[in-house]
Amino acid sequence: MHLRDEEGFNFLSDIAAVDYLGWGERHVAGYFGTAAGRDLGSQSAQGFARTPQPKPARFAVNYQLTSVPVGRVVRVQVWLEDGQSVASVVEVWPTADWHEREAFDMMGIVFDGHPNLSRILMEDDWEGHPLRKDYPLGGEPVRFSGDE
C-alpha cells in the first residue's frame, strides 16, 4: 500500500467494505435489460437460473484511490475472512481514519494499527455490526415488555 503513495495516488476517496456472506446461494433467474434490448444469447437471458461468480473470501474492502492532478483512479480490493484483520492506512492517507472506523462499526473489520478504532455511527455499547448479512433485520428486543 505504501508504494501507492509514491505512484501518485494521493487522494483516498473511500473505503467500502462489502459482506459476501450468502453470495451465490440464491439462484438468480429472470431477464436482463441491455442497451440493445434483450440479448437472447447471454446467460440467463431466457429466464434460466444462474449462480453468481463465487468470491474468494467473505469480506472485501475496497479502497478507491485517485491521483488528484492527473485524474487516474484505481480500486484496490482486499479479501478477508471473518476474524482476519487488515493493516490500517491512516498513516498514508489520514482521511482513512473515519472510513476505517465506519468499516469497523458496520462490518466488524479490524484495522491493525489504527490509532482510534472505535464505533463511529452506532452507539459505543452497540452489539453486532449492522451491515453484515447475518445481522437480524427485525425483532429488536424491547425493554419493559412481557413479564416485566
Place this chain on the structure above:
Amino acid sequence: MAVTEPRRIYTGSRIPAPIPTVLQVPSDVTDPEDILQVNFGPNHPSTHGVLRLVVDLSGERVVGLRAVIGYLHTGFEKNMEQKTWWKAITYPERIDYVSFQNNELVFVLAIEKLLELEVPPKATWMRMLLCELNRIHSHLVFLGTSALELGAISMFWYCFRERDLVLDLSELATGMRMHTRYFQAGGLAEDVPRGFEAECRKFVEWMPKALDDYEAILSRNEIWLERTRGIGLLSAEDAIALGQSGPVLRASGVDWDLRRDRPYLAYPALDFNVPVYPNGDVYDRYLVRMDEMRESVRIIEQCLDGMPEGPWIADDRKVVLPPRHELHTSMESLIHHFKIVTEGYRVPEGEVYVTVESPRGEMGCLVVSDGGPKPWRVKFRAPSYVALEATATCMRDSLVADMIAIVGSLDSVMGEVDR
C-alpha cells in the same frame, strides 16, 4: 477577532497526530485546571443537524476537539439492500436532503452503468440542468445559514427567497419540491413540461442580480471579512491528505472538479469555469461557492439553449415502465409494467464505483449487484462525512467564536454524514 496576520496560509502540516481527526490537549499545557471541556451540540442551531463537538477550551482558545457523529444514523445502506433497484432510488436523495438531485443522479448512473443502458440526450441535458439548479439551491442554503450564524440575518431571508424560486422550478418539472425521484434508470420519469423553459429563463435572468445583491451585502462587509478571513485554515497538502473535495478543496488552491476532470453526463460540451482560491480560509470557501453559483447559472442557460429534442427515457421495456396508454391496449406492456413494479428489474452481476461532483464535493457510490432484483451492497462516499474529518485541523488554535464560522464553511449535512 484576533487575526493578526490575515491572508497567509501556514506551512507544513497541521493535521493532528496520532489521530488525524482528534485534536488532543497538548501535554505542555501549564495548568490543566484551566482547561474547560464544553459539549457543543448535539442540538445546537448552528451545527446543521445533530453534530456534537467536544471542545477543550483554554480561555477562548480551542486546544482540544473531538467530533462525535452518528445521531442521525438511520441505516440507509442497509435499507437499500432490502428494496428493489427502482424503489431504492428514493433513498439517496434523502441522505443529503439539500443536494437531493445530485445524490439521486449518482445512484441512477451506477445502475445504468451496470445495465449498460443508453440514456437519450434530452434526459442527459435535463439532468445537468436540474443538478445545477440543485447546486444553486445547496449553496444558497449554505450561504443563508452560515451568514445567519455570524449575525447577518438578512442574508438568510434573501437566500431563502431565491431558494424558493429554485424549488418552484423543481416542482414545475418534477412535481415535487424536494426528493423528486425524477431521474429513473434510463432517463427521466416524465417529459420536461411545457412552460418550464420560460420559467427557467426568468430565473436565469434574475439570479445574477440576486448574487450581486449578496455580494453587495457581504463581500465588502467589514464584519463579514473580519469574521471569515484567515480563519479555519487548510493548506492544499492537508486538504488532499484529509480527502477533502468540492468547494473546500478548491478554496485551498487545488484545481480539481469532477465535472471537468472526470466528466460525466454531457459536461464536456459545456463552457464553464472552475473557481479556485488559494487561501484556504472560510472567506475563500464563501467566494468559491459564490462563483460556482454564477457558473451554475451559465450552465443552466447553456442547457436551455442546447436542450435536444426527442425521447426523455430509453426504450427498454425490461427496465423502463411502458407508456401509460399502452397498458390499456397491449398485453405485453401490462405484463412488463406488472413485473417491473412488483418484482423489479434485474441488474447484471458486477460492481461499479461512480462519482459525481455534488455541491459538497465528490459524491461516490459503490454498487455491488449479484444479478438479482435488489442491490447486494450500496456504499456512499459522502463528502460531508469527509469534510467533518477536517474540523480538528481547521480549528487548531482558533477561537471558540470562530468555531461556528468554520463548521458552517465546511458545509456538511448531517443526514449525509450519518446515513
